Amino acid sequence: MSKFENMENQNPINILAKMEQGIAFSAAMQEVPEVAFAHQPGCLCCSDGRFSPSDATLEKEGMAGQGILLLFNEVELNDFVAKLKINPEKPQIIASHEACGAAGLAFDAIKKLMAENQDEEVARIFAFLGISQLPTTSDELGVVYTKQLAKLTNIDYAHLELSPEKEHHNESGIIVTDLDFDERFIVTGEQQFFNSASAKLGLSDEYIKTELTELTKIAFGSHGRMGHHDNEIFHLLVISNPAGAARLSSIAEQVTNNQIFSGRVKVEVAVRE
């Protein structure tokens, strides 16, 4: 029996409700069954909380735009591709998706480079993508990037459509993990969390900090939940082993200190011994 078949008999833990009742995140996480931490084939999907792998047997490994922001860091991009290609536990598929905010950021950043006549940098990015001109929409850019990443790492490619009832973001936090962790065990009903598994995939502190900051900005923007829920706290939920937890907590704390979030971002840590 697969893990997901097992899961049908498991009720996800409502982490937000537990925390509202005053139960510490670390204590609430003790109730998550062990099977949530078992390794299973993954989907490298966008961090976007509206999307999960369409194949219900795959575990989500989130990165903003599947790592599209790495286009602007040649060294880390090449390192990421090289490591992913030979990773024995690499995801089974890499998926782009409709209405990707991270692809939008990358699209705007490339347009800015073009406007500034940074020809060499634009040429480098286009060469990586295998294109000679910028696609007409950010979603097309996201597809081109994701297909290229899949090709370079010998991983199957997929595309996820946005279902109409999920038009709006509703994320209450970000699951920040470097472990095999199946987020379905803590996502209940309409709740959404962004997912950042970048640490698991070997990304740098600086990249992770940028990713968490950009995702938090989406949550606080006009399309995000925090933009319409003034009294709520946005949770950075660190789930890691002792060594990783110290590192990820430190990165997450730096995000909470960003004044644009007005002290409404808090780090919660669950250490897995």
Ligand SMILES: [Zn+2]
């Ligand atoms: Zn996205």
